[in-house]
Amino acid sequence: MASSNIVVVFDFDKTIIDCDSDNWVVDELGFTDLFNQLFPTMPFNNLMDRMMMELHCNGKTIEDIVEVLKRVPIQPRMIPAIKAANALGCDLRIVSDANTFFIETILKNFGIRECFSEINTNPGYVDEEGRLRVLPYHHLNQPPHRCNLCPTNMCKGLIINRIQDSFSCEENKRFIYLGDGSGDYCPSLNLKEKDFVMPRKNFPVWDLICKDRSLVKAQIYEWGDWEEQEKILHQLINKISMEESALFFSAHEPLPKALPVML
Numbered sequence: 607m608a609s610s611n612i613v614v615v616f617d618f619d620k621t622i623i624d625c626d627s628d629n630w631v632v633d634e635l636g637f638t639d640l641f642n643q644l645f646p647t648m649p650f651n652n653l654m655d656r657m658m659m660e661l662h663c664n665g666k667t668i669e670d671i672v673e674v675l676k677r678v679p680i681q682p683r684m685i686p687a688i689k690a691a692n693a694l695g696c697d698l699r700i701v702s703d704a705n706t707f708f709i710e711t712i713l714k715n716f717g718i719r720e721c722f723s724e725i726n727t728n729p730g731y732v733d734e735e736g737r738l739r740v741l742p743y744h745h746l747n748q749p750p751h752r753c754n755l756c757p758t759n760m761c762k763g764l765i766i767n768r769i770q771d772s773f774s775c776e777e778n779k780r781f782i783y784l785g786d787g788s789g790d791y792c793p794s795l796n797l798k799e800k801d802f803v804m805p806r807k808n809f810p811v812w813d814l815i816c817k818d819r820s821l822v823k824a825q826i827y828e829w830g831d832w833e834e835q836e837k838i839l840h841q842l843i844n845k846i847s848m849e850e851s852a853l854f855f856s857a858h859e860p861l862p863k864a865l866p867v868m869l
């Protein structure tokens with residue numbers, strides 16, 4: 607497979623799929639009223655764990671949840687677009703405030719689980735009683751992350767920093783980050799000048815970025831719908847690849863005379 611120096615980091619809900627997976631499961635299984643009643647009383651991450659308990663106690667099985675997840679709305683072009691980015695050698699990752707069970711079930715159902723090298727999200731697992739448990743990404747026995755932009759269970763900015771630090775400077779990785787929610791703002795601030803952020807237009811991360819664009823070092827390319835997301839992502843991958851090959855030529859030999867227009 608081709609390899610490149612491009613790392614594409616996707617948020618999941620409303621960036622890869624066309625809904626919030628948590629709300630989709632709760633609504634489709636008929637538990638919206640209870641969700642709305644409990645919503646003001648506890649942090650969201652705990653609420654999802656509680657809702658999974660409520661489903662279990664009311665006779666909803668893991669198979670029922672899986673069946674609902676298989677029907678999750680997604681723009682059909684998203685699947686070939688992800689496969690294409692992977693085939694071009696991009697390192698694709700997910701950073702999401704959903705959970706591993708929902709995300710892995712959905713990606714496997716669409717046949718794209720293997721396109722991603724890493725999924726960073728809240729752990730979700732089925733316990734011995736057949737109940738789905740959802741835990742915080744940052745364990746409660748660890749010191750709090752101290753970021754005041756992010757919910758206590760997950761700071762996506764810390765995750766981006768960890769991914770950035772996993773590469774050496776010589777690898778010169780270029781990041782493209784796609785997201786929609788307020789939780790995607792913190793990681794956007796941590797990107798560098800050579801990187802790109804693709805906020806979903808008219809969604810919370812876009813509103814936050816637009817308040818003061820100068821706080822974001824990365825180049826900003828907004829997207830309004832999935833067709834546009836696919837087009838811009840493809841253009842950015844091409845743009846970075848061209849820049850890198852131009853750099854490669856200029857570092858190794860004089861530019862070949864036959865290529866003056868491209869380079």
Ligand SMILES: Cc1ncc(C[n+]2csc(CCOP(=O)(O)O)c2C)c(N)n1
Nearest residue numbers: 617618619626628650701702703704787
């Ligand atoms: C009414 C209401 N208030 C708050 C929330 C919390 N919340 C908003 S988007 C999201 C998913 C993030 O996943 P991703 O990071 O993949 O976009 C979560 C956990 C909600 N779902 N509903």
Ligand SMILES: [Mg+2]
Nearest residue numbers: 617619620787
């Ligand atoms: Mg999202």
